[in-house]
Amino acid sequence: MNEKISQVLRSVQKPGRYCGGEYGATIKDKSAVKARFAFCFPDTYEIGMSNLGMRILYGVLNREDDIWCERVFAPWVDMQEKMREHSIPLWAHESGDPLTDFDIVGFTLQYEMCYTTVLQMLRMANIPLRADARGESDPIVIGGGPCAYNAEPLADFFDCFSIGEGEDNLVEVTKLQIRMKEEGRYTRAAFLHEAAATIRGIYVPSLYEVTYNADGTIAAITPKYDDIPARVEKCIMHDLDKSFFPEQVVMPYIEAVHDRIMLEVYRGCIRGCRFCQSGMIYRPVREKSPEVLNKQARCLYDATGYEEISLTSLSISDYTQLEPLTRALLEWTDRNMVSLSLPSLRVDSFSKELMDRIASVRTSSLTFAPEAGTQRLRDVINKNVEEADLMRAVRTAFAGGKTNVKLYFMQGLPTETAEDLEGIATLASRVVHEYYQTPERPKGRSPQVTISVSCFIPKPFTPFQWEAQDTMEMLEEKQAYLGSKVTDRKVRYTHHDAKVSRIEAVLARGNRRLGAALELAANEGFCFDAWDEFFDYEKWISVLERTGLDPAFFANRAFGLDEVLPWDVIDCGVTKEFLKRERARAYEGNTTPNCREKCSGCGANRLGGVRAVCPTGCGGAK
Amino acid sequence: MKDNELKFSLPMLDAPRTARVRFRKVGNLQYISHLDLQRTFSRVLVRAGLPLWYTKGFNPHIKMVFGMPLPVGAESECEYLDIRIEREMSDEEIKDRLNAELTHELAVAEVYPAERHFCEIAFAEYEYTVHTAGADEALTARVREALSTRPLTAIKRSKSGEKEVDLLDFVHRFTVEATDGALIIRAVLAAGEGNYLNPDLLITALREKTGILSGDPMQESYRILRRRALLADGITEFR
Ligand code: SF4
Numbered sequence: 011m012n013e014k015i016s017q018v019l020r021s022v023q024k025p026g027r028y029c030g031g032e033y034g035a036t037i038k039d040k041s042a043v044k045a046r047f048a049f050c051f052p053d054t055y056e057i058g059m060s061n062l063g064m065r066i067l068y069g070v071l072n073r074e075d076d077i078w079c080e081r082v083f084a085p086w087v088d089m090q091e092k093m094r095e096h097s098i099p100l101w102a103h104e105s106g107d108p109l110t111d112f113d114i115v116g117f118t119l120q121y122e123m124c125y126t127t128v129l130q131m132l133r134m135a136n137i138p139l140r141a142d143a144r145g146e147s148d149p150i151v152i153g154g155g156p157c158a159y160n161a162e163p164l165a166d167f168f169d170c171f172s173i174g175e176g177e178d179n180l181v182e183v184t185k186l187q188i189r190m191k192e193e194g195r196y197t198r199a200a201f202l203h204e205a206a207a208t209i210r211g212i213y214v215p216s217l218y219e220v221t222y223n224a225d226g227t228i229a230a231i232t233p234k235y236d237d238i239p240a241r242v243e244k245c246i247m248h249d250l251d252k253s254f255f256p257e258q259v260v261m262p263y264i265e266a267v268h269d270r271i272m273l274e275v276y277r278g279c280i281r282g283c284r285f286c287q288s289g290m291i292y293r294p295v296r297e298k299s300p301e302v303l304n305k306q307a308r309c310l311y312d313a314t315g316y317e318e319i320s321l322t323s324l325s326i327s328d329y330t331q332l333e334p335l336t337r338a339l340l341e342w343t344d345r346n347m348v349s350l351s352l353p354s355l356r357v358d359s360f361s362k363e364l365m366d367r368i369a370s371v372r373t374s375s376l377t378f379a380p381e382a383g384t385q386r387l388r389d390v391i392n393k394n395v396e397e398a399d400l401m402r403a404v405r406t407a408f409a410g411g412k413t414n415v416k417l418y419f420m421q422g423l424p425t426e427t428a429e430d431l432e433g434i435a436t437l438a439s440r441v442v443h444e445y446y447q448t449p450e451r452p453k454g455r456s457p458q459v460t461i462s463v464s465c466f467i468p469k470p471f472t473p474f475q476w477e478a479q480d481t482m483e484m485l486e487e488k489q490a491y492l493g494s495k496v497t498d499r500k501v502r503y504t505h506h507d508a509k510v511s512r513i514e515a516v517l518a519r520g521n522r523r524l525g526a527a528l529e530l531a532a533n534e535g536f537c538f539d540a541w542d543e544f545f546d547y548e549k550w551i552s553v554l555e556r557t558g559l560d561p562a563f564f565a566n567r568a569f570g571l572d573e574v575l576p577w578d579v580i581d582c583g584v585t586k587e588f589l590k591r592e593r594a595r596a597y598e599g600n601t602t603p604n605c606r607e608k609c610s611g612c613g614a615n616r617l618g619g620v621r622a623v624c625p626t627g628c629g630g631a632k
Numbered sequence: 633m634k635d636n637e638l639k640f641s642l643p644m645l646d647a648p649r650t651a652r653v654r655f656r657k658v659g660n661l662q663y664i665s666h667l668d669l670q671r672t673f674s675r676v677l678v679r680a681g682l683p684l685w686y687t688k689g690f691n692p693h694i695k696m697v698f699g700m701p702l703p704v705g706a707e708s709e710c711e712y713l714d715i716r717i718e719r720e721m722s723d724e725e726i727k728d729r730l731n732a733e734l735t736h737e738l739a740v741a742e743v744y745p746a747e748r749h750f751c752e753i754a755f756a757e758y759e760y761t762v763h764t765a766g767a768d769e770a771l772t773a774r775v776r777e778a779l780s781t782r783p784l785t786a787i788k789r790s791k792s793g794e795k796e797v798d799l800l801d802f803v804h805r806f807t808v809e810a811t812d813g814a815l816i817i818r819a820v821l822a823a824g825e826g827n828y829l830n831p832d833l834l835i836t837a838l839r840e841k842t843g844i845l846s847g848d849p850m851q852e853s854y855r856i857l858r859r860r861a862l863l864a865d866g867i868t869e870f871r
Contacts, residue, residue, distance in 0.1 A: 017853045019663050020705050026668055031660030031737050033676075096850050263664045263672050312636045315675030315733075345640070346678075347692060 015106060018092045026264035027055040028089065030103045034260040034313070036072040036079070037104055044076040044188045047180075048102050048112040048149070052119075052127040053540065055083040059260070060268035062322065063118060063155065063176075069256035070177050077184050080104040081260070082115075084127050085134070087538070093134060100134035109135035114184055115149045117168075119157035122517035123510065123540035125164060128153075129532035132167065139532060141169045141216060146198060152183065158213075159244075159291055160470040160577035163517055165215035166525035169202055173211045173580055174244030175277075177254050182209045207237040211245035214238075218579060220522055226563060228521060228574040243581040244291070249620035250277065251302045259314050270318040270351075271310045273303060275335070279324040280605035280623055282612075283381070284392045284596050285420065287469040288324055290589075291582045293614035295328075295605060297621040300335040307339055311348060318349050326352045327359030328606070357395055360403040362410065376407050379418040382426075383433025390425050390596045394604065397437065404441050409450035414458045415441055421488050421505070422466035422480040424596065431488055434461060435495035435503075442500045460502045463492065465511035469518050470577040471584060473592035476569040479515045481562070482508050509547035513539075515565035516554070521576035524564075526557040585613035639683040642719035648685035650714050651726055652746040652871075658707040658857070659737040665704050670696065672738075673713060680729040683719030699750050700823050700861065703830050708858035710756070712870075714746060747871040748863075755804050755862040756823035758831045762815040762854045764844045769810060771844065775817065776808045778841045786837040788830075799837050802829035804866045815844065820866055831856050 019025035040046065049068055051058030058064060064081070071079035080102035085093060092098070099108040109115055115137065117128050129139060132151070138144045141151065153161055154172040161171050172179050183205055190196035190204070206214040217238045221229040233240055247253035262269070278295035279288065298306075307319055319339065323329060339350060352364070357378045380395055382388045388395060404415055419434050438459045445457040465485050468477045480488070485508035496503045517524065530553045538544040554561050569575065571590060578586075588611060595602055602610050605623045609615070615624035657669070664672070673696060677684055686692040699712030717726070723743040730740045764771070778784060783798035806819040821829045835854060839845045845852050861870040 013853065014850055016660075017849055021849075025663035025704065026665065029660040029663040031735060033733065033735050033738075261672070261675065263661070263668045265668070265671065269671075312679065312681075315678035317675075317678070342637075346636075347686065 014096065014098055015101065018089070018096065018098065022089045022092060023086065024264060027083070027086065028103075029263075030106070032260050032262060034258050035081075035104055036068070036260075038072075038078040040078060040105060040107070043078040044192075045078075045114065045184050046112045047071050047077055047079040047184055048082050048109050048115045049079050050082040050109075050115060050117045050128075050131055052084055052117055052124040052131060053538075054086060055262070056264065056266050058083045059262045059266040061118065061120070062272050062274060065256050065259060065272075066254060067116075067118075067176055067180060068260070069258065070181060070254045071184065073254070074181060074184070076188060077181070078104075080112075082109065082131070084131055084538070087544075090130075090134065090537070099136050100131055109137060109149065112149045113187060114152060116152045116154065116172075116180065119153050119155040119161065119164070121540060122157055122514050123545070125157075125517060125528055126531050126536035126539045128164070129167060129528060130535075130537040133532060139529060140166050142166075144169070144198065148198075150183075150187065150198065150201070152180075154180070156287065156291060157518075159287075159580055159582055160518065160520070161213075161215070162522045162576040163520035163524035163528060165522045166529065168215065169198070170205060171213045171215070172245075173213055173242050174582075175247050176211075176245070177247055179209050179211045179245050183212060203235070203238075206239075207235075211242060213242040213580065215522070222523075226523075227570070228576060228578075230574060231576075231579045241579055241581040244583060244617075246294075246583075246617050246619060247277075247296070248618050250274075250296050250298045251621070255306050257309050257313060259310065261314060268320070269316070270320050271307065271314060271316045272320050272322045273307050273310070274298070275303060275321050275323040275326060275329050277323075278614075278622075280328050281325060281394070282392055282592070282602055282604065282610070284390070284473040284592055285381075285423065285466060285469070287472050290471045290584045290612075292324070293583055293612060294617060294619045294622045294624045296619045297329060297331065299621065300331040300338055303335055304338040308342065311343075311346070317347060318351060319343065320351045320353055322353065325356055327356050328604075330606075357403040358399040360406060362406050376404075376412055376414070377416040377418070378403060380437065381418065381420050382423060382430060383419065383435070383437055384430045386599060387423060387426060387430045387433070389599050389601050391420075391423055392592070392596070392601050394601055397440075400437070401440065401444050404444050405448050408445050408448040408452075408457070411452050413445075413452055413455050414460070416460045416462060417441070419461060419463045420466050421463050421492065422485055424466075424474060424477045426488075428491065431492045432495045434463065434492060435497070435501070438496065438501040439498045442498055445500075457500055458502065459498075459500060460504065461496070463489070463503070463505040465506050465508050467511055467515045467518060470575070471582050471589070473589045473596060475519070475575070475589065476571060476573075476593065478568040479512065479565045481566050482512050485511065507542070507545075510542075510545055512561065512565050513545075513547070513550050516561045519564050519569070519576070521564075523557075523559060527553045527559055530557055583612075583614035583617045588612040636679075636681040639681050639719060639721075642683050642721060644719050645717070648716045648718045650746050651717055651723060651743050653713040653715060653726075653730065653740055654742045654744075655711050655713065655730075655734075655738060655740045656707075656709045657702065657711050657738055658709070661735075661737040662705055662707045666698070666701060670698070676730060676733045677715060679733045680726075682715070682726060682729060683717055683721055685716040685718040697750070700753055700756065700825075700828065702858065703832050706758075706831055706856040706858060709741070710858055710861050710870075712750065712861070714750075744871070751825050752863055753861045753870050754822070754824040754827075754864040755820050755866050756831075756858050757818065757820050757860045757862060759857045759859055760815070760817040760819070760831075760835065760854060761857070762817065762835075762844055762852075763813065764815060764852045764854075765847050767810045767813050767815045771815065771842070772808050772810045774842045775815065775838060775844065778838055779803065779806050779808070779817075779819075784837050784841065786833045788833065799829065799834060802827075803834075820862065823861065824864075831858070
């Protein structure tokens with residue numbers, strides 16, 4: 011860290027966010043490496059340090075002798091002020107060097123509301139905001155993560171995107187840049203062209219022409235050159251047992267949001283909830299074997315000293331080897347005083363046995379996600395959970411001494427009626443009732459059921475990608491209606507801000523034209539929009555208006571089934587035909603079996619994958 | 633992969649013993665708070681594979697007792713941590729194992745059987761390196777005078793609230809010199825339980841009284857380094 015930054019740390023909150031010097035950080039001799047990669051997380055240090063993807067990619071890049079990857083986080087507002095005051099440009103955590111010293115600057119895009127922070131970080135780094143304004147000596151700016159699946163709103167600001175799992179292609183991109191520089195044929199344009207033409211999963215937005223219809227919808231997205239793929243197929247790691255695993259973890263001194271071992275058990279999800287983007291874009295499901303997981307967990311424990319292991323995956327109880335895995339883990343975790351937690355349990359898998367074994371369940375509160383208040387609507391969204399499952403799960407929990415239950419729901423789902431909303435309140439009351447019906451409940455205590463209701467946001471690559479989001483007025487009206495139906499004093503009702511959800515929908519389904527609004531937002535100082543205290547709806551509406559954009563066009567319009575979607579240029583494995591079929595089934599109220607029961611031919615199996623659920627060569631391939 | 637299971641095969645001690653760890657906390661790590669340091673050590677001790685003694689009871693945990701507090705923004709060569717070990721392991725091995733899990737900015741200097749209680753620490757010796765405009769003989773004299781003329785007032789915060797104190801009540805002895813454009817102040821300050829001076833307060837008071845460090849914060853800087861912990865005589869080093 012340089013002296014300038016060090017002195018400033020005397021006058022900011024939580025200086026531990028910036029001081030670096032962590033055990034496990036990679037320090038290399040910058041004169042001995044051929045490429046420097048700045049891996050940026052567009053949020054605070056505490057949040058970024060909890061991100062598993064960042065841990066993996068940091069390790070993957072640093073495994074290469076000629077690459078040095080460093081971390082960059084968004085400085086909090088008090089630090090930003092100091093940086094402006096003393097003209098300190100955004101620096102990388104390990105070396106303290108400014109980002110303009112780097113060859114590649116990568117951003118992981120985990121949620122739409124981080125976009126303004128991304129742009130603010132570019133500004134703090136003195137890197138020209140627009141890709142077309144960057145010169146030959148500026149770094150290449152690359153994006154990745156779930157939001158890269160529709161990165162069109164950011165297309166003006168990024169040189170390229172890595173689509174899918176970046177373990178391989180980020181290294182390939184960096185190596186290509188090294189090679190071209192060594193061969194003396196590096197120019198930004200030549201590099202981006204070659205990357206797009208030769209490296210899987212690399213999307214270079216400037217190499218595509220987007221034309222629009224008079225009504226503002228997209229007419230076509232066409233590659234500008236013959237050797238540029240018409241659609242960019244995402245990358246996946248085929249065999250997770252063999253894919254890179256970070257044995258060394260950077261240990262934050264200050265408390266990260268997830269300060270524990272995160273053991274990634276499998277990727278993908280067999281469920282296919284129709285609103286859920288993660289359930290689609292991470293397909294196909296690929297599992298790690300319990301032997302490898304046990305070894306990796308042990309290795310992480312030895313490398314970190316964390317007292318908790320969290321088995322992370324979209325729905326942990328769907329792991330086919332959960333029993334052998336937990337058995338193998340418990341053999342050494344118990345005597346080392348390490349606890350296990352399973353954060354994504356489904357109600358239908360919640361049992362007394364699990365509760366006894368697993369620490370997360372030892373706390374007094376439990377969380378379940380029925381998502382909708384009636385069976386009809388749960389069938390529409392393909393959340394294959396029955397009320398009886400939920401009741402059985404809470405009864406087990408109450409009998410085991412729990413008093414607090416938190417239930418997650420979504421409002422504004424397609425086909426939702428007043429009855430469905432009322433169903434949320436009814437379901438919560440039934441859970442309260444179940445408490446009093448459970449003879450083994452904790453004596454003399456009363457239950458607390460919290461319902462947390464978020465707003466439906468239509469997301470790219472889901473069966474509901476074409477749906478209109480409820481208008482804000484409708485969302486707020488429904489929130490009030492549901493509030494009026496919650497009369498049980500043991501039920502606490504909380505809901506998300508409809509305004510944030512609306513802007514999120516605009517960005518999620520946005521096209522390149524949103525770039526103008528984001529640029530204006532950046533110029534007006536927007537930052538940390540994922541934080542309630544900084545999000546300002548009126549300002550968002552104002553920048554959209556001033557750039558001639560109608561938020562309703564993106565959020566509240568039903569997209570045509572034949573319309574060219576901004577993200578059609580990306581191939582996430584799951585086919586559009588499958589999504590359309592799923593949408594039709596939703597409107598018929600038909601559920602779809604999960605991948606383990608029966609393959610529904612989503613198309614993701616053609617990407618391959620080892621220890622995957624997909625039957626090879628099944629109807630999945632178109 | 634290191635052998636973290638080894639600890640289970642070591643012979644049990646008749647009774648758990650206390651090992652005193654003296655470590656430094658310098659450079660970047662001066663900005664890590666005490667709470668964060670505690671959490672860090674709880675993991676370092678585990679990673680190092682030490683045969684730690686756990687408290688008995690419903691929620692077993694390891695025992696860690698730290699010496700005198702160190703404010704954020706001050707460095708130190710003499711931080712103390714007492715840990716409890718229940719199986720045989722030499723002090724030298726404890727030190728090596730800990731250092732394998734630490735960076736040079738938080739390295740262990742020594743592990744040894746504790747000789748005295750932390751409550752016997754009465755003073756600490758600090759070295760202030762002040763890079764300030766015009767660090768010459770004249771300024772040295774001014775600082776020396778400030779450190780000799782009562783009262784040198786400052787607001788001291790404690791659990792019981794704020795109060796104005798004369799810092800010289802807490803200064804046991806000091807020297808001031810100017811070298812290489814920097815002012816070096818060596819001071820022995822009260823550091824006992826209930827009679828502890830935050831070493832940063834001295835900078836605050838001197839800034840007000842002598843005008844040091846009141847220029848551009850990007851040009852001027854200072855560093856506080858705690859060198860030794862001392863007993864009530866102000867001379868004997870704490871062990
Ligand atoms: S191809 Fe079949 S089994 Fe594989 S993810 Fe798609 S639907 Fe599931």
